[in-house]
Amino acid sequence: MKRFLLLIATIALPVALMAQKAARIAQGPYVQACSETEFTVVWLTDVDAISWVEVAPDDGTHFYNVERPKYYQTIFGRRPIGRLHSVRVTGLEPGTKYRYRIFQKAVLLNEGRVRVLFSDPYGSDILSHKPFCVKTLDAGKSTTRFAVGNDFHEHGDVLRKLFDRETVNADNYDFVLFNGDMVTSIDSEDYLMEHVITPSVEAFAPDMPLFVARGNHENRGQWGTHYMEYFPSSTGTPYYTFRSGPAFCIVLDGGEDKPDSDIRNLELMVHDPYREQVAEWLKEVVASEEFRSAPVKIVFLHMPPSPKGWHGGAEIDRLYTPILNEAGIDVMFSAHIHRYKLWKAGDKATGCNFPILCNPNQTRMDVDVDTKTITCNIYDKEGKLVHTDKFPVH
Numbered sequence: 001m002k003r004f005l006l007l008i009a010t011i012a013l014p015v016a017l018m019a020q021k022a023a024r025i026a027q028g029p030y031v032q033a034c035s036e037t038e039f040t041v042v043w044l045t046d047v048d049a050i051s052w053v054e055v056a057p058d059d060g061t062h063f064y065n066v067e068r069p070k071y072y073q074t075i076f077g078r079r080p081i082g083r084l085h086s087v088r089v090t091g092l093e094p095g096t097k098y099r100y101r102i103f104q105k106a107v108l109l110n111e112g113r114v115r116v117l118f119s120d121p122y123g124s125d126i127l128s129h130k131p132f133c134v135k136t137l138d139a140g141k142s143t144t145r146f147a148v149g150n151d152f153h154e155h156g157d158v159l160r161k162l163f164d165r166e167t168v169n170a171d172n173y174d175f176v177l178f179n180g181d182m183v184t185s186i187d188s189e190d191y192l193m194e195h196v197i198t199p200s201v202e203a204f205a206p207d208m209p210l211f212v213a214r215g216n217h218e219n220r221g222q223w224g225t226h227y228m229e230y231f232p233s234s235t236g237t238p239y240y241t242f243r244s245g246p247a248f249c250i251v252l253d254g255g256e257d258k259p260d261s262d263i264r265n266l267e268l269m270v271h272d273p274y275r276e277q278v279a280e281w282l283k284e285v286v287a288s289e290e291f292r293s294a295p296v297k298i299v300f301l302h303m304p305p306s307p308k309g310w311h312g313g314a315e316i317d318r319l320y321t322p323i324l325n326e327a328g329i330d331v332m333f334s335a336h337i338h339r340y341k342l343w344k345a346g347d348k349a350t351g352c353n354f355p356i357l358c359n360p361n362q363t364r365m366d367v368d369v370d371t372k373t374i375t376c377n378i379y380d381k382e383g384k385l386v387h388t389d390k391f392p393v394h
């Protein structure tokens with residue numbers, strides 16, 4: 001009888017495991033941390049899984065023409081198991097289009113060091129959907145074009161419309177940058193998906209490099225400390241740089257707007273020392289040859305410097321502005337105030353020797369950069385052109 005029960009259990013376990021469904025794509029993919037030679041693909045599966053990305057050049061061959069190289073997510077050589085997948089694709093050529101597919105295998109049984117059983121693989125199917133396609137950045141180009149959005153505060157419907165792939169695609173833009181406060185707080189993964197990731201993926205994000213600058217609101221909420229898991233960067237921090245065409249872009253983080261001790265900060269924010277840390281990093285960036293030799297120098301910072309304003313803006317003035325004023329910045333793109341505002345270079349309200357353009361909330365700003373001029377066109381939520389500004393390159 002014992003043998004019989006053992007036999008039944010031996011047969012029943014694999015059958016029960018096989019009956020479980022494969023891991024499906026719950027959201028994504030979207031492209032992060034793109035440079036001239038690499039990009040990172042991020043997506044979410046509905047159950048725990050291991051994953052990989054296969055990449056092919058955009059050379060006219062069928063994706064099934066040959067076996068494509070596989071890229072795995074690894075943590076110091078170990079493949080992690082989870083629902084959120086973040087795979088770095090490296091060794092690429094500048095300004096080159098690459099096709100990619102994502103794959104995952106669900107974890108059916110995890111007995112730690114004893115054994116782990118996986119489902120059959122499942123992924124983006126090229127029979128029902130053509131492979132995703134992304135173009136790496138190119139410092140050798142004499143121009144670059146990108147789209148900026150900020151302060152959408154849960155209005156994913158507007159985001160979806162303004163950044164729709166009919167307009168925002170690789171033929172017209174090199175990248176998209178969200179300049180903060182895309183949500184009011186990051187309360188959960190579902191919340192971030194619903195209001196930022198899902199609209200972005202539906203609009204443009206599988207096929208277009210997306211960069212993000214953290215807004216003060218993205219510090220808030222129970223899931224706020226997981227921010228970098230969804231938005232990996234070249235530095236592993238919310239402040240980083242990248243180069244597109246002639247433009248060297250510095251993405252800064254200004255932390256929270258109120259003093260750390262304010263009751264609204266719930267004893268959770270320690271941004272005074274954090275901004276000191278960002279300022280030390282910024283000093284190294286502006287001293288670098290990559291920065292100094294770039295024809296155009298652009299800064300993205302959600303909260304504009306404000307010497308007499310709220311604490312966050314005042315600290316940005318104290319810590320970041322002196323460094324930036326010595327660095328030959330051509331323009332800073334800011335957000336936060338939910339309205340259009342242009343401070344010209346030398347304006348006493350900012351103390352900056354470069355212009356600061358605040359893009360209004362729920363708009364799309366298209367920026368065209370060449371080695372002489374930076375041209376900005378701002379479109380309101382209906383897609384109507386409402387502002388045009390031009391800044392000379394120094």
Ligand SMILES: [Fe+2]
Nearest residue numbers: 181215216336
């Ligand atoms: Fe803000």
